[in-house]
Amino acid sequence: MLTIKNLSVSVEGKLILKGLNLEVKEGEVHAIMGPNGSGKSTLASVISGRNYLTIEQGEVTYMGKNLLEIPPEVRSKEGIFLGFQYPVEIPGVSITNFMRTAINEKRKHLELKPLSGAEFLKLMEEKQKILKIQSKLTNRSVNEGFSGGEKKKNEIFQMALLEPKLAILDETDSGLDIDALKVVANGVNLLRRKDNATVVITHYQRLLDYVIPDFVHVLFDGMIVKSGGKELALELEEKGYNWIKESLKKT
Amino acid sequence: MQNNNNKLINKVTQSDYKYGFYTDIETDKAPKGLTEDTIRFIWEKKNEPDFMLDFRLKAFRHWQKMKEPTWAHIQYNPIDYQDIIYYAAPRKKPQYENMNQVDPELLETFNKLGIPLEEQKQLAGVAVDAVMDSTSVTTTYKKALSEKGIIFSSFSEALQNHPELLQKYMATVVPYTDNFFAALNSAVFSDGSFVYIPKGVRCPIELSTYFRINAANTGQFERTLIVAEEGSYVSYLEGCTAPMRSENQLHAAIVEIVAHKNAEVKYSTVQNWWPGDKKGKGGVFNFVTKRGICKEDNAKISWTQVETGSAITWKYPSLILKGNNTTGEFFSVAVTNNMQQADTGTKMIHSGKNSRSTIISKGISAGKSNNSYRGLVKMSKEATNSRNYSQCDSLLLGNKSGAHTFPYIDVQNKSSIVEHEATTSKISEDQLFYCLQRGIDVENAIGLIVNGYAKDVLNKLPMEFAVEAQKLLSVSLERSIG
Amino acid sequence: MTELNHNNNSLKHDVFKNILVGLYEKNHDKIIGNSSVIIQKLRQKAFEHFKQNGFPDKKMESWRFTNPEPLFRDDYHIDFESKFRKIDVSKIFTCDVYDLDTYCITLINGWFAYQNSPLSRLKDGTVIGSLYKAMEIYPDIVEKYLGSVAKINEQGLVSLNTAFMQDGLFIYVPDNVKVEKPVQVINIVDSDKPVFIQPRNLIITGKNSNLTLVHCDHSLTHNISFTNTVSEVVLHENAFIDHYKVQNKGRNSALLTSLFFLQEKNSILANNVITLNGGFTRNQVDLSLTDENCTADLNGLYLMDRNQHVDNQVFVDHAASNSRSNQLYKGILDDQASGVFYGKVLVGRNSQNTKAFQNNKNILLTDETKINTQPFLEIYADDVKCSHGATVGQLDTDALFYMRSRGICERTAKQMLMYAFAGEVVKKISIEPLRDNITKLVEKRLKGELSICDQCILNCSSREPRFIQNILD
Ligand SMILES: Nc1ncnc2c1ncn2[C@@H]1O[C@H](COP(=O)(O)OP(=O)(O)O)[C@@H](O)[C@H]1O
Ligand SMILES: [Mg+2]
Numbered sequence A: 001m002l003t004i005k006n007l008s009v010s011v012e013g014k015l016i017l018k019g020l021n022l023e024v025k026e027g028e029v030h031a032i033m034g035p036n037g038s039g040k041s042t043l044a045s046v047i048s049g050r051n052y053l054t055i056e057q058g059e060v061t062y063m064g065k066n067l068l069e070i071p072p073e074v075r076s077k078e079g080i081f082l083g084f085q086y087p088v089e090i091p092g093v094s095i096t097n098f099m100r101t102a103i104n105e106k107r108k109h110l111e112l113k114p115l116s117g118a119e120f121l122k123l124m125e126e127k128q129k130i131l132k133i134q135s136k137l138t139n140r141s142v143n144e145g146f147s148g149g150e151k152k153k154n155e156i157f158q159m160a161l162l163e164p165k166l167a168i169l170d171e172t173d174s175g176l177d178i179d180a181l182k183v184v185a186n187g188v189n190l191l192r193r194k195d196n197a198t199v200v201i202t203h204y205q206r207l208l209d210y211v212i213p214d215f216v217h218v219l220f221d222g223m224i225v226k227s228g229g230k231e232l233a234l235e236l237e238e239k240g241y242n243w244i245k246e247s248l249k250k251t
Numbered sequence B: 001m002q003n004n005n006n007k008l009i010n011k012v013t014q015s016d017y018k019y020g021f022y023t024d025i026e027t028d029k030a031p032k033g034l035t036e037d038t039i040r041f042i043w044e045k046k047n048e049p050d051f052m053l054d055f056r057l058k059a060f061r062h063w064q065k066m067k068e069p070t071w072a073h074i075q076y077n078p079i080d081y082q083d084i085i086y087y088a089a090p091r092k093k094p095q096y097e098n099m100n101q102v103d104p105e106l107l108e109t110f111n112k113l114g115i116p117l118e119e120q121k122q123l124a125g126v127a128v129d130a131v132m133d134s135t136s137v138t139t140t141y142k143k144a145l146s147e148k149g150i151i152f153s154s155f156s157e158a159l160q161n162h163p164e165l166l167q168k169y170m171a172t173v174v175p176y177t178d179n180f181f182a183a184l185n186s187a188v189f190s191d192g193s194f195v196y197i198p199k200g201v202r203c204p205i206e207l208s209t210y211f212r213i214n215a216a217n218t219g220q221f222e223r224t225l226i227v228a229e230e231g232s233y234v235s236y237l238e239g240c241t242a243p244m245r246s247e248n249q250l251h252a253a254i255v256e257i258v259a260h261k262n263a264e265v266k267y268s269t270v271q272n273w274w275p276g277d278k279k280g281k282g283g284v285f286n287f288v289t290k291r292g293i294c295k296e297d298n299a300k301i302s303w304t305q306v307e308t309g310s311a312i313t314w315k316y317p318s319l320i321l322k323g324n325n326t327t328g329e330f331f332s333v334a335v336t337n338n339m340q341q342a343d344t345g346t347k348m349i350h351s352g353k354n355s356r357s358t359i360i361s362k363g364i365s366a367g368k369s370n371n372s373y374r375g376l377v378k379m380s381k382e383a384t385n386s387r388n389y390s391q392c393d394s395l396l397l398g399n400k401s402g403a404h405t406f407p408y409i410d411v412q413n414k415s416s417i418v419e420h421e422a423t424t425s426k427i428s429e430d431q432l433f434y435c436l437q438r439g440i441d442v443e444n445a446i447g448l449i450v451n452g453y454a455k456d457v458l459n460k461l462p463m464e465f466a467v468e469a470q471k472l473l474s475v476s477l478e479r480s481i482g
Numbered sequence C: 001m002t003e004l005n006h007n008n009n010s011l012k013h014d015v016f017k018n019i020l021v022g023l024y025e026k027n028h029d030k031i032i033g034n035s036s037v038i039i040q041k042l043r044q045k046a047f048e049h050f051k052q053n054g055f056p057d058k059k060m061e062s063w064r065f066t067n068p069e070p071l072f073r074d075d076y077h078i079d080f081e082s083k084f085r086k087i088d089v090s091k092i093f094t095c096d097v098y099d100l101d102t103y104c105i106t107l108i109n110g111w112f113a114y115q116n117s118p119l120s121r122l123k124d125g126t127v128i129g130s131l132y133k134a135m136e137i138y139p140d141i142v143e144k145y146l147g148s149v150a151k152i153n154e155q156g157l158v159s160l161n162t163a164f165m166q167d168g169l170f171i172y173v174p175d176n177v178k179v180e181k182p183v184q185v186i187n188i189v190d191s192d193k194p195v196f197i198q199p200r201n202l203i204i205t206g207k208n209s210n211l212t213l214v215h216c217d218h219s220l221t222h223n224i225s226f227t228n229t230v231s232e233v234v235l236h237e238n239a240f241i242d243h244y245k246v247q248n249k250g251r252n253s254a255l256l257t258s259l260f261f262l263q264e265k266n267s268i269l270a271n272n273v274i275t276l277n278g279g280f281t282r283n284q285v286d287l288s289l290t291d292e293n294c295t296a297d298l299n300g301l302y303l304m305d306r307n308q309h310v311d312n313q314v315f316v317d318h319a320a321s322n323s324r325s326n327q328l329y330k331g332i333l334d335d336q337a338s339g340v341f342y343g344k345v346l347v348g349r350n351s352q353n354t355k356a357f358q359n360n361k362n363i364l365l366t367d368e369t370k371i372n373t374q375p376f377l378e379i380y381a382d383d384v385k386c387s388h389g390a391t392v393g394q395l396d397t398d399a400l401f402y403m404r405s406r407g408i409c410e411r412t413a414k415q416m417l418m419y420a421f422a423g424e425v426v427k428k429i430s431i432e433p434l435r436d437n438i439t440k441l442v443e444k445r446l447k448g449e450l451s452i453c454d455q456c457i458l459n460c461s462s463r464e465p466r467f468i469q470n471i472l473d
Helices: A040-048 A072-077 A095-109 A117-131 A148-162 A178-191 A231-250 B002-012 B036-045 B050-065 B104-112 B117-124 B142-147 B155-161 B163-169 B180-188 B429-437 B442-453 B463-480 C009-026 C028-032 C037-053 C131-137 C139-145 C156-164 C397-404 C410-426 C432-446
Strands: A002-011 A014-024 A029-033 A053-062 A080-083 A090-094 A166-170 A197-202 A215-220 A223-228 B027-029 B088-090 B127-132 B135-139 B151-154 B191-197 B207-212 B222-228 B233-241 B248-251 B254-259 B264-272 B283-294 B300-307 B312-315 B318-321 B327-336 B341-350 B356-365 B370-379 B387-396 B402-411 B417-426 C103-108 C111-113 C119-121 C127-130 C169-173 C183-189 C195-197 C200-205 C210-219 C225-235 C240-248 C253-263 C268-277 C280-289 C295-304 C309-318 C324-333 C338-347 C354-364 C370-379 C384-393
Touching: A002 A040, A014 A040, A014 A053, A014 A223, A029 A231, A040 A053, A040 A072, A040 A080, A040 A166, A040 A197, A072 A080, A072 A095, A072 C397, A080 A148, A090 A095, A090 C397, A090 C410, A095 A117, A095 A148, A095 C410, A117 A148, A117 A178, A148 A166, A148 A178, A166 A178, A178 A197, A215 A231, A223 A231, B036 B050, B036 B180, B050 B180, B142 B151, B151 B155, B155 B163, B155 B191, B155 B222, B163 B191, B163 B222, B180 B254, B180 B283, B191 B233, B222 B233, B222 B264, B233 B463, B254 B264, B254 B300, B264 B283, B264 B463, B283 B300, B283 B327, B300 B312, B300 B341, B300 B463, B318 B327, B318 B356, B327 B341, B327 B370, B327 B463, B341 B356, B341 B387, B356 B370, B356 B402, B356 B442, B370 B387, B370 B417, B387 B402, B387 B442, B387 C370, B402 B417, B402 C384, B417 C370, B429 B442, B442 B463, C009 C028, C009 C037, C009 C156, C028 C037, C037 C139, C037 C156, C103 C127, C111 C131, C119 C131, C127 C131, C131 C139, C131 C169, C131 C200, C139 C200, C156 C225, C156 C253, C169 C210, C183 C225, C200 C210, C200 C240, C210 C253, C225 C240, C240 C253, C240 C280, C240 C432, C253 C268, C268 C280, C268 C410, C268 C432, C280 C295, C295 C309, C295 C338, C295 C410, C295 C432, C309 C324, C309 C354, C324 C338, C324 C370, C324 C410, C338 C354, C338 C384, C354 C370, C354 C410, C370 C384, C397 C410, C410 C432
Parallel strands: A029 A197, A029 A215, A080 A166, A166 A197, B127 B207, B191 B222, B207 B233, B222 B254, B233 B264, B248 B283, B254 B283, B264 B300, B283 B312, B283 B318, B300 B327, B312 B341, B318 B341, B327 B356, B341 B370, B356 B387, B370 B402, B387 B417, C103 C183, C169 C200, C183 C210, C195 C225, C200 C225, C210 C240, C225 C253, C240 C268, C253 C280, C268 C295, C280 C309, C295 C324, C309 C338, C324 C354, C338 C370, C354 C384
Antiparallel strands: A002 A014, A002 A053, A215 A223, B027 B088, B127 B135, B151 B191, B402 C370, B417 C384, C103 C111, C119 C127, C127 C169
């Protein structure tokens, strides 16, 4: 589904990703772990199409197409979803208006009829119920005045509405209490299907108790330096990132 | 509670100007009044190169055609430009090798001013150029500087020794046609300071000038020019005082700064000219044109000013951000008390791409004074992706003063961002009470609160100056607050 | 060629001034019409003032960025006698804000248009109608108030209007009356020749009264027009006025409005100026808070494109203590449009415990747009809370990316953000149907679908709609 080959990316002249390789297939869940500043969010930004990055070399293909040439909204309509590490507040734009526009744009892209206001509200309610999100989101502005947890839950809620093929969740678990964490994990698991894939970017092993990954990768200094099964996460948690540093020095 | 505070505030504001003494030094004066002859007199006295006479006369003829500006929020009796002495120099022209040769009386003056020349020379490492009644008295540290190729001298000396540099840069930032007072200064200025930092040189010490108006009926018209070549750095300090006199004294100065590629200039002022008495008699009329240009890419200039003196302040240290990625800063604390009037602020003219400017202005008005911030931020069409942030706060002490804010914002491209914020409020009763409850008297409490209020700006001053500025703030508020 | 063509600015001013002075003198008898001696004196004084001082020019602080000269022509037509006394307005025009249940009034080229009567007295005693007629029937009221609020001897345009004033809107709400339905006034310009129009409005609300007034400005043709309106509004003790101005004018219209408000003790004013279109628009709001405990909310929204120019001048005089004023003006400029905001809050020496806030926010969409904003505070009392802010910028790029990453195309995302930006002002409209209507108008406007041609019988729209997409609110 997603293939990244030898990807190097710089921001304002500073090289952040340094020849990264990653392959994500349908039905898989990948976890990417790594210390602060190692380039995890940068990777998420490349996949979703932020324009402040400079691609120095490498290729990214998604569903057989060169992803780097596609504008961000088309990527979204083609099924890529990014759960932002820092979701932005958009005062004055209601979630309802925002998400209905998003869904109908996607439907247009798929040559489906747009949802009417009533249909859409029903869909929202449905998803909210499934995700067990109680808070009244509908008439609030996007992320405005949301607590950290609410913002993250709102990201999962949007994911549930958009039903992506490839979801990238950038530290969606950070700063959550256990209940919110369950909402997030539950959302991810509910969306797991044979034909889609999830990449969770996380700092802690904690989320991985609920969302069992097929692969765990360690991103360090712009490169994936170690990959393994879910046990790698436990090992990391136990030994810390220094362990990776040490083992890198040895080689 | 409030009444009590006001009473106290009034009491505190009654204390006196401690810099208001007068030095008895024989001076060499031009006859009163201003004609082309006065200008020739100055030019001859100073033994200047020919191009200067031409420049001065052009400026004078232009000035004659101009009108005094009236747009500022200040009021004063008309100035009689024929009743001013345009040149006054201490007669014993000092040419000292070391400080011990300096006229002891003069040294005493500086000591009263709190400028321990020698001490600074030895301890703080500040090179001082003291300008008294428009003539540069002495310059310390010249040797250490000249080894690095730095020129730091009086304007007159520079005209003798480096005429080509002055001809190249003088009046390129503030042309004599700029405004009424700039034209006047260009015609009659008698001295000032010149600083030249060669390419790649970081000036190792703070350069400093003290200005003092001494003689009666004299105007002070000094001129400062700072040129920072590519990749150089300098921090420059300017301090001013004047004796107590019952008549008004005119001060019309020009400061020009040129920063070339990657150069950085910091210019700090503590202005404490005699503000006049409580009834508004006397005091310095301070009409100053200060402007810098970040001429090439990545240049940076900051203005920091603490303005506590002068009966009238008319002053807008400005910056032209011409190069790309240039930075301009303006940090100001202006305190007015009794009958003082200040109309001060800045202009940030952006024409380079990605240029940045910051304006922090804190106005404090007490007594019956009026304190205005006036500032222009302009983003030209070419200045894409530029930013400005301005924060202008006013604090009112007592109910007879005025605090005004006049920002002008002019944006002509879509990618620049300009943000201006301002607040006006009175000194917080809660803060005052909190201090009182902890046993701090009103006088000190106000000093404390105002210093806290102005901290963002005071922090920008070089260390040696910050302490002095803090004291000055408290002292001026002693004179000012209720 | 009829635009005055002189290189010398002051000459241009003088020529245009002299044309108007000539017109005044020539049509003196018609202009006087039914005015009483007192009104006539007022008029004459204002005329003398205009004759002496003429039009404002760029040398004046408040005219530095708005040049009135392109409006100076020698071929303006002025109706000294109305042609439109009795017509069925609905035959030529329907207003987009119209389906409100209102007392609806129409002024055509400044003259009151009516079907039955030029001046009606409602059951509750409220009088609504033509100022011309009011001068005849209620001379005491008109003489007492006319010229008492407007600065007729300070501003050239106000003097000029006062000299030429003949008709306009007159409303008198007696003490303790809450006018049941909003009053809607539609100003229409309809002429096949360049016209010069000077409506004069006088609105008086008694103690404890309550009035909602919706003022719509429209053009029916693309012909050149110059409208110079002066309105005087008095709020007596404890009165409440909810006032709206909706402006949707053609590219060749110049609309200059001067709105003077006088507020007495405990009165409350909500004033909203919404400019959707207009070749040249200048709105002056001048507010005097003369007594304690007044509240004033002044909001503005301007959405300009092509080479439209808008200038909002807001002056708030806090002349008494314990009052509160709040200004929020927001604008979006596109294409080569230019904008000016000049806001001044004056807090007098005795106006303790004043709260005054002022905010102007702008978004520029192209590098050809220009904005000048000057939010001024002049404060002489110490126990105040005053603040102001001004911003100029563009749409939040992070928000744009966030929306695009959810599949919303850039154009729609931009529109949604613009709409949210404008929404902060629209939200303040307290009459729900009006808010809904204006919401729709603003949306249409931001989508590029609203031109003045929407209401125009000629329907010769020159600009294609930019983008059509449903936005749910
Ligand atoms: N917008 C940006 N501009 C400049 N540097 C950035 C920007 N975003 C991230 N960086 C830098 O890139 C590096 C990697 O950041 P990031 O991808 O956010 O790391 P992680 O998500 O792994 O903590 C850091 O050194 C960070 O400072
Ligand atoms: Mg990150």
